[in-house]
Structure formats: structure tokens, C-alpha cells
Amino acid sequence: MRFAHIAGSDNDVPVLALVVDGRAHPLDSLVDDAPSQLGELIDRGEAELARIAAAPVDADSPSAVPLDRARLASAVLRPPQVIAVGLNYTAHSSELNLATDAAPTLFSLWPNSLSGHDATTSWPASLTSQVDYEAELGVIIGTAAKDVTEAEALDHVFGYTVVNDITARDIQYSEAQWSRCKSFDGFTPTGPVVVTADEIPDPQALRIRTVLDGDVMQDAGTDLMVRGVATLVARLSRSTTLLPGTLISTGSPGGAGYSRDPQVFLTDGATVTVSIDAIGELTTHCRVLGDASDEDAPGTTHA
Numbered sequence: 001m002r003f004a005h006i007a008g009s010d011n012d013v014p015v016l017a018l019v020v021d022g023r024a025h026p027l028d029s030l031v032d033d034a035p036s037q038l039g040e041l042i043d044r045g046e047a048e049l050a051r052i053a054a055a056p057v058d059a060d061s062p063s064a065v066p067l068d069r070a071r072l073a074s075a076v077l078r079p080p081q082v083i084a085v086g087l088n089y090t091a092h093s094s095e096l097n098l099a100t101d102a103a104p105t106l107f108s109l110w111p112n113s114l115s116g117h118d119a120t121t122s123w124p125a126s127l128t129s130q131v132d133y134e135a136e137l138g139v140i141i142g143t144a145a146k147d148v149t150e151a152e153a154l155d156h157v158f159g160y161t162v163v164n165d166i167t168a169r170d171i172q173y174s175e176a177q178w179s180r181c182k183s184f185d186g187f188t189p190t191g192p193v194v195v196t197a198d199e200i201p202d203p204q205a206l207r208i209r210t211v212l213d214g215d216v217m218q219d220a221g222t223d224l225m226v227r228g229v230a231t232l233v234a235r236l237s238r239s240t241t242l243l244p245g246t247l248i249s250t251g252s253p254g255g256a257g258y259s260r261d262p263q264v265f266l267t268d269g270a271t272v273t274v275s276i277d278a279i280g281e282l283t284t285h286c287r288v289l290g291d292a293s294d295e296d297a298p299g300t301t302h303a
Contacts, residue, residue: 001053002193003038003159005073005116006065014073016041017065019193020057024070029063030055037077038194039245042142042158049196067192074114075161075191076140080243082109082188083236084165086178088226088251104227104235109165109249110183114190115284121166121186122287128168128181131266131286134252135210135218135274137203138163138190139229145242153233156242159196160203162282163249164189164210164274166266169258189284190247200278203229207277208253213270220253222276 005014006024016037017024027034027041031052035041041048058064086105115121123131142158165188171181182188200206203222210218222228227235232250236242257264266272268288275281 001049001196001199003041003196004067004070004075004191004193005037005077006070007073008071014077017070018052018055018057019067021059022067023059023064024067025057025061025064027052029061030057038075038140039078042140042244045143072116072118072192074116074189075138075194076114076245076247078111079140079245079247082111082114082247082249083107084109084178084182084249085227085232085251088232089220089224089253090226104232106236107178107182109188110179112185113183113188115186116189117192117281118283118285119186119189120285120287121184121189122289123168123184123187124289125291127184128170129265130169130258130263132167132169132257133210133212133217133266133272133274134165134167134256135208135276136163136165136249136252137206137208137222137229137276139203139233139248139250140194141233141242141244141246141248142197144244145233145237146240148234148237150230150234153230153237154197154203156233156237157197157203157229158244159194160200160276160279161190161194161247162192162274162276162279163247164272164282164284165249165252166284169265186284188249189282191282192280195279206279209275210255211273211275212257212264212266213272217257217264218253218255218274220255222250224253225251 002019
């Protein structure tokens with residue numbers, strides 16, 4: 001199954017919808033007492049998922065919206081944690097001149113950074129001039145995982161989504177931690193949908209790509225991860241309980257703009273699309289506010 005958060009206008013609170021054949025059906029049009037967000041659906045467990053799967057879907061329902069015309073919020077809303085994994089593809093760590101450590105490189109992404117497909121993400125020129133893209137596979141935890149084995153790990157995954165881990169490289173290389181440089185408003189687009197785990201039996205058999213203004217910048221397979229999804233979930237669960245709804249962004253392959261000669265960064269008016277087989281395409285429009293001398297330029301995002 002596929003789920004998305006849709007809203008009718010800028011003032012509407014996003015609601016959870018089931019996506020069938022390219023049309024988004026709000027869950028409250030399919031079942032009584034429907035969960036309004038993905039986290040609520042996950043918390044209700046397998047019985048709720050089965051109830052929704054059994055609901056009749058009318059392709060001609062007036063409440064259904066073509067997904068390509070819907071206004072989409074982040075595929076995950078209010079997750080208990082967003083855990084990002086750095087340097088999880090050898091080509092990416094090499095191009096950034098950073099070592100792939102014996103243990104995963106981990107950091108948190110702040111919730112204000114979440115945004116949806118086809119949103120505009122903006123940042124002030126006074127803060128950064130080196131904004132980069134990073135296509136990543138997002139993993140959503142379905143049931144709490146603590147001290148699980150690699151063989152058990154994928155049983156705790158609810159589903160998968162596409163993530164663009166947008167990064168201010170100049171800030172990344174000037175600070176000891178990576179959370180701020182990746183957590184500007186709108187710097188973590190996700191979506192367009194969450195695909196349940198039963199539709200992706202092997203998360204290490206997917207193609208992941210980035211296209212910037214029509215040019216292919218990243219094109220690789222998730223089999224190139226240093227640590228696969230099962231390994232990451234198992235390793236993370238040793239030190240912390242992974243709560244239902246947690247989003248894990250699993251790292252980016254080679255091809256980052258920072259490493260290119262000449263370097264390529266996201267600019268005012270740029271459009272970047274990251275895609276993953278079996279999930280979909282996630283597009284972000286870029287807007288640079290003010291100029292480098294404007295110290296008070298605000299940053300905004302529309303999801």
C-alpha cells in the first residue's frame with residue numbers, strides 16, 4: 001500500500017490518504033474513525049492496516065484527488081525522531097574526503113526541516129552559498145525495535161520513502177556537528193509517498209537517482225550501502241529503542257555537487273528531483289533569499 005499526506009489549500013491541515021492507481025483517497029472517506037496521520041496509523045498496528053486494505057476504493061469517488069495534482073505535505077509528520085546516517089556509501093565519503101568509520105556516522109535532523117513533494121525550500125544567501133543535494137532512502141519504523149538482530153530488523157520496518165538530505169556544505173565543514181547544516185526549514189523533503197514494506201521485499205535492490213535542472217547528478221544502487229537497512233536498524237537498536245514512526249535516512253551515494261569540478265550547488269530557481277525505484281519521484285524547488293550582505297534575510301518553506 002501507498003500513503004501520502006494531502007491538503008486542499010495552504011490553510012488545511014494535511015490528512016492521510018491511501019494512494020491507488022495514482023489517485024489519493026483520504027482515509028476518512030474509506031473508513032470510520034480513520035487515522036489522520038501516518039504516525040497514528042502505525043500506532044494502531046497491523047489490524048488497522050488490514051482494515052484499510054479491506055476497505056472498498058471507488059476510483060471515481062469525488063473525494064479522491066489525482067496525486068500529481070494534490071498538494072502534498074511531508075510523507076512523515078511529527079516523527080518521534082529523524083535519524084540520519086552519514087558516509088554510508090563509499091563513493092560519497094571518498095568524494096567528501098571523509099572516512100567511513102567502523103561504526104555508523106549518526107546525527108539528528110530537526111522536525112522543522114521536513115517538507116513535501118513539489119514544495120519550495122528557501123534559504124538566506126547571508127547564511128550559506130553552498131547548498132547541496134543528497135538522494136537517500138528513508139526507512140520508517142513500524143514496531144518498536146530494541147536489541148533486534150539483522151535477521152529480525154526488517155520485520156520492524158513499516159515502509160519506505162524518498163528523502164533529499166539537503167545540506168549547507170560551507171556550514172557542514174565549519175562546525176563539529178552536522179545537524180544545523182542539514183536542518184534549515186525545508187531541508188528534508190520526503191515523499192511523495194510512503195510505500196509499505198511488503199511492496200519492497202529487498203531495500204538493497206533499488207535504484208536511486210538525482211536530477212538537477214534536467215541533468216543526472218546521482219545514479220546508483222542501494223546495494224552499494226556500506227551498511228544495509230537491516231544492519232542499520234539492528235545496530236541502532238542496540239543503544240536505543242527505535243520508536244514506531246521513527247524516520248531513518250540511510251545515506252547518499254556518490255555524485256554530490258560539492259565534489260564536482262566545477263562544483264555544483266542548488267541556486268535560486270533550481271529544481272531538483274530525487275527518485276527511488278518502486279517509491280517515486282520527489283521534487284523540490286529552490287529559492288535563495290536576499291544576498292550575502294543581507295544579514296537579516298529570513299528563510300521560509302512551503303510544504
